[in-house]
Amino acid sequence: MYKRIKSIIGLGLMFSLLLFVIACNSDSPQSTFDPHGPIAELQKNLFMFTFWIAVVVFIIVEGGILYLTFKYRKKDDKLPVQTHGNLKLEITWTIIPAIIVVIIAIPTVLAIWETQVMPEEEDSLVIEAVGHQWWFEFKYxxxxxxxxxxxxxxxxxxxxxxxxxxxxxxxxxxxxxAGKVDMVPNHENQLYIKADEPGLYYGQCAEFCGIAHAMMRFRVIVHTPENYQNWLDEMRTPPAKLASGSDEDEGRKLFVGNCSMCHTYDSYKKGAYTKEITSQYNRWEEWKNDKENSAIVSAPNLTHYGNRITLAAGIKENNLENLIKWIENPDEIKIGTRMKNHASIYRDENELSNEQINQIAKYLLSLKPSQESSATYNK
Incomplete structure (x- = not known):
């Protein structure tokens, strides 16, 4: 009996260790154990500090339970000595947990304070992030x-x-x-972030928000200062001119006629920023007025879409094959999209041919800053 119990405990410990190793893989693109910023580093250190205290408590408590279970297990029919209460012991196991809570609480409160205090706006980059079902909008x-x-x-x-x-x-x-902060309707929250080095990082909606919540993702591209300025200049530069009669040019005509009511594609122009804010607001109001039949809905800005890494809010690699599948039937890639429910091209009378879908896809992938043109305007 004792050997069987020992084997079960051993297997349980090995299984727990295996789960621990799998869960703490820092190579995962969304692992918090591989921080690349001071906020993420602070949160990881706080977690590890709390975790190892919890491990010690777990070992002591579970070890004591196992020890007492085997030491005082039934050996014969003799009734053991009966006791009731132990004042010293009860005071001890009340004071020690209170001390542990205080030890954990002090760095926790300090970390919360450090992450909640925003730096000076004059010396910082300010970005507005807006959550939509099921994509992210970023404004500078x-x-x-x-x-x-x-x-x-x-x-x-x-x-x-x-x-x-x-x-x-x-x-x-x-x-x-950085950590996670809620995006709340009719209320603005703030998050302080800072990236240590250039690279590609993964972002995710972390609050259930509907049928496509798990597929509401985004990418974070951290640049050197020089490359970041180059990206800003590119976002103000018009795309290359299309050859008349080409698939890309035919796709442009189809896009303008069928998709531009919801998707902006020319925010490189001066004054386009304010116009886009107004347009998104009007699209939202239009959709709210008739959620079932509206042909307009808030949708991602597609300016220089050809430079995007992914499509469908971080779900698939942005290439011609995936983009064609996305236009053909968004629900096959990301179920629940409003594009499928409201865009006119998914109605029988307006359905696009395979050739037309291919032309629109080629046009969207051609939306890249022209190498011949300079920025439309400079801040």
């Missing part, structure tokens, strides 16, 4: 740049992200750079 007010599902940051720069939601409760989370 000072630079008058707007994009979607890809957040561009300079390295080693204090960033203040103003968070809000257009529809339901979302949560903004970049595991390797």
């Amino acid at each position: 007010p000072t630079e008058e740049v707007v994009t979607a599902n890809e957040l561009h940051l300079p390295e080693d720069k204090d960033v203040i992200v103003n968070l809000r939601s257009q529809d339901v409760l979302h949560s903004f989370w970049i595991p390797k750079i």
Whole structure:
């Protein structure tokens, strides 16, 4: 009997260790154990501090339970000595947990305070992030740049992200750079982030927000200061001119006629930033007035879409094959999209041919800053 119990305990410990190793893989793109920013580093250190205290408590408590279970297990029919209460023991196991709670609480409160205090706006990059079902909109007010599902940051720069939601409760989370903060309708929250080095990082909505919540993702591209400025200049530069009669040019005509009511594609122009804010608001109001039949809905800005890494808010690689599948039937990639429910091209009388879908896809992938043109305007 004793050997069987010992074997079960051993197998349980091995299984627990295996789960621990799997769960703590820092190579995962969304692992919090591989921080690349001071906020993520602070949160990881706080977690590890609390975790190892919990491990010690677990070993002592569970070890004591196992020890007492085997030491005082039934050996014969003789009734053991009966006792009731032990004042010293009860005071001890009340005071010690209280001390442990205080030890954990002090660095926790300090960390919360450090992450809640925003740096000076004059010395920081201020970004507005808006959650939509089921994609992210990113606006750079000072630079008058707007994009979607890809957040561009300079390295080693204090960033203040103003968070809000257009529809339901979302949560903004970049595991390797910063913690998560809710995006609340009619209320603005703030998040301080800072990235240590250039790279590609994963972001995710961390609050259930509807059928496509698990597929509401985004990418964070951290640049060197020089490359970040190049990206800003590119976002103000018109795309290359299309050859008349080409598939891309035919796709442009189809896009303008069928998709441009919801998707902006020319925010490189001066004054386009303010126009886009107004347009998104009007699209939202139009959709709210008739959620079943509206042909207009808030949708991602597609300016220089050809430079995007992913499509469908971080779900698939942005290439011609995936983009054609996305246009053909968005629900096959990301169920529940409003594009499928409201865009006119999914109605029988307006259904596009395979050739037309291919032309639109080629046009969208051609939307890249022209190498011949300079920026439309400079801030």
